Amino acid sequence: MQKAIKILDNIYWIGGNDRETDLFEGLWSLPCGVAYNAYLINDEKTAIIDTIKSANLADYIERLTSIIPSGKQLDYLIVNHMEPDHSGSIRMIRQLYPNMKIIGNKKTMEMLDAFYGITENTIEIKEGDILDLGQHKLTFTMIPMVHWPESMVTYDTTDKVLFSTDAFGGFSALEGGIFDDELDMNHYEEETLRYFANIVGRYSAPTQKAIAKVRALAPRIICPAHGPILRSNPNHIVDLYDKWSRHETEEGVVVVYGSMYGNTKFMTDAIARAVCEEGIQNVIVHDAARSNTSFMVRDIWKYRGLVIGSCTYNTELYPPVAHLCRTLSNKMMKNRILGICGSYSWSKGALAELQMFAERGGDWTLVDPSVEVKSSPSESDLEQCRLLGRNVAQAVKNAR
Numbered sequence: 001m002q003k004a005i006k007i008l009d010n011i012y013w014i015g016g017n018d019r020e021t022d023l024f025e026g027l028w029s030l031p032c033g034v035a036y037n038a039y040l041i042n043d044e045k046t047a048i049i050d051t052i053k054s055a056n057l058a059d060y061i062e063r064l065t066s067i068i069p070s071g072k073q074l075d076y077l078i079v080n081h082m083e084p085d086h087s088g089s090i091r092m093i094r095q096l097y098p099n100m101k102i103i104g105n106k107k108t109m110e111m112l113d114a115f116y117g118i119t120e121n122t123i124e125i126k127e128g129d130i131l132d133l134g135q136h137k138l139t140f141t142m143i144p145m146v147h148w149p150e151s152m153v154t155y156d157t158t159d160k161v162l163f164s165t166d167a168f169g170g171f172s173a174l175e176g177g178i179f180d181d182e183l184d185m186n187h188y189e190e191e192t193l194r195y196f197a198n199i200v201g202r203y204s205a206p207t208q209k210a211i212a213k214v215r216a217l218a219p220r221i222i223c224p225a226h227g228p229i230l231r232s233n234p235n236h237i238v239d240l241y242d243k244w245s246r247h248e249t250e251e252g253v254v255v256v257y258g259s260m261y262g263n264t265k266f267m268t269d270a271i272a273r274a275v276c277e278e279g280i281q282n283v284i285v286h287d288a289a290r291s292n293t294s295f296m297v298r299d300i301w302k303y304r305g306l307v308i309g310s311c312t313y314n315t316e317l318y319p320p321v322a323h324l325c326r327t328l329s330n331k332m333m334k335n336r337i338l339g340i341c342g343s344y345s346w347s348k349g350a351l352a353e354l355q356m357f358a359e360r361g362g363d364w365t366l367v368d369p370s371v372e373v374k375s376s377p378s379e380s381d382l383e384q385c386r387l388l389g390r391n392v393a394q395a396v397k398n399a400r
């Protein structure tokens with residue numbers, strides 16, 4: 001039997017680790033899995049904070065009933081977030097605990113009805129309301145669009161524990177430990193950035209508002225819905241989220257190419273080499289057809305410079321590059337340096353689409369020259385590519 005893990009007296013982790021799902025939201029690669037964190041406060045009144053993805057319900061029930069014996073009723077389910085990685089077991093939990101009241105805000109209630117047809121035995125709360133469990137007094141703070149409109153955090157004012165939903169979470173299952181001081185945080189910081197860039201990053205402005213509210217609460221422990229529980233240095237991940245959502249980048253250049261027969265790769269190899277020779281140490285090259293989009297987005301979020309090269313495929317941008325560009329436009333990145341190049345043989349198309357991406361895709365500063373090559377790059381074409389690489393490198397350094 002799985003057991004609950006104690007966080008503080010009467011506060012427990014009752015979540016689960018998912019190492020079977022390949023793609024989060026059906027999109028984002030999970031080579032190290034993901035944790036769905038949920039929590040129990042066992043006071044005079046009992047409260048669970050969020051449920052779990054339905055496929056992982058058995059873990060959750062075992063951990064919950066290791067503290068609250070099965071057959072004994074629960075008082076409250078607090079729903080911080082309705083995305084089904086957390087809400088997916090609500091209907092089943094309601095059947096097991098029919099007297100339990102479900103707590104959420106106005107938007108939560110609309111979604112509870114829309115997803116699960118639940119309208120009865122609920123309590124609608126608003127910002128600042130207090131839920132008294134006995135020793136523990138809980139308050140609720142709205143953080144809309146981090147990551148959905150109904151997202152909110154629950155704060156235990158007694159022990160200064162913040163249940164922060166998606167905010168400050170990251171990918172990767174929890175490897176034995178559940179606390180930041182029990183785990184290799186270098187790994188989890190990379191996975192937290194990948195989670196932020198792909199899931200939360202589009203909502204950077206709401207994230208900035210959420211961070212201001214969280215800093216005002218001054219939590220001692222942060223319990224996010226994914227990733228490690230932050231008890232040794234909770235401000236560190238808050239600071240990282242703050243940096244990423246301000247679009248503060250590091251010196252480096254990501255080079256992404258889409259190439260059928262190696263000619264476009266030949267061009268981007270020349271660009272990457274020129275960037276390196278200009279003194280940029282962080283140069284990361286991705287083959288758009290083979291790198292999972294989530295890793296490309298992570299690296300592009302981290303570094304200031306981006307070079308995209310694409311062959312023309314059936315008169316258009318190469319499909320994996322088109323997918324990446326569409327994804328990047330959706331993320332609404334700011335303050336990035338961009339270089340573009342393309343190739344064609346019997347019909348142009350790729351470079352024109354990259355130019356449209358540069359104009360409408362986000363807050364990109366396009367660096368000259370944009371290089372277009374017919375079939376295979378000549379030495380003079382490659383010299384243009386090197387010039388583009390040098391110019392991107394200089395722009396990245398000048399934007400410090």
Ligand code: FEO
Nearest residue numbers: 083085147166225
């Ligand atoms: Fe972890 Fe937006 O759900």
